Amino acid sequence: MSDETLTLSLDDGDVVIKLRPDLAPNHVARIKELAGEGFYDGVKFHRVIPGFMAQGGCPNGTGMGGSSKPNLMQEFNAEPHVRGVCSMARTNDPNTANSQFFICFDDATFLDRQYTVWGQVISGMEHVDALPKGEPPANPGVIRKATVG
Numbered sequence: 001m002s003d004e005t006l007t008l009s010l011d012d013g014d015v016v017i018k019l020r021p022d023l024a025p026n027h028v029a030r031i032k033e034l035a036g037e038g039f040y041d042g043v044k045f046h047r048v049i050p051g052f053m054a055q056g057g058c059p060n061g062t063g064m065g066g067s068s069k070p071n072l073m074q075e076f077n078a079e080p081h082v083r084g085v086c087s088m089a090r091t092n093d094p095n096t097a098n099s100q101f102f103i104c105f106d107d108a109t110f111l112d113r114q115y116t117v118w119g120q121v122i123s124g125m126e127h128v129d130a131l132p133k134g135e136p137p138a139n140p141g142v143i144r145k146a147t148v149g
Helices: 025-036 125-129
Strands: 005-010 013-019 043-049 053-056 085-088 101-104 117-123 145-148
Touching: 005 025, 013 025, 013 125, 025 117, 025 145, 117 125
Parallel strands: none
Antiparallel strands: 005 013, 005 145, 013 117, 043 053, 053 101, 085 101, 085 117
């Protein structure tokens, strides 16, 4: 593997994501930086909606938090939100992406050009599918470790 992959180790197995700095260089740099610092280790998937997406990356597991780093300016791109696509969560302000991200279960092309796509699951999507569902799930799935490379 190169440093252009992110591996999320979940209880059911590893999810390998191909990073796309060609689409969103600043967002990929942030994801790699946070993973390298151990920020995502132990973080829950706090919002998992069947047929839509699994969202994680909030340090307090509520969907209201982020890292201590400044928010990112949007890097919207033409990459479609389809199964396995990884994109950044944000508030209504397009320039508020920070640490939270989501992985699409199915086509969600209504999000295209409104959220920043930064990666694509290349293996282990079945482990994303197996995450406990809910907003928040009663017993949420956890990223045990996030590693680049």
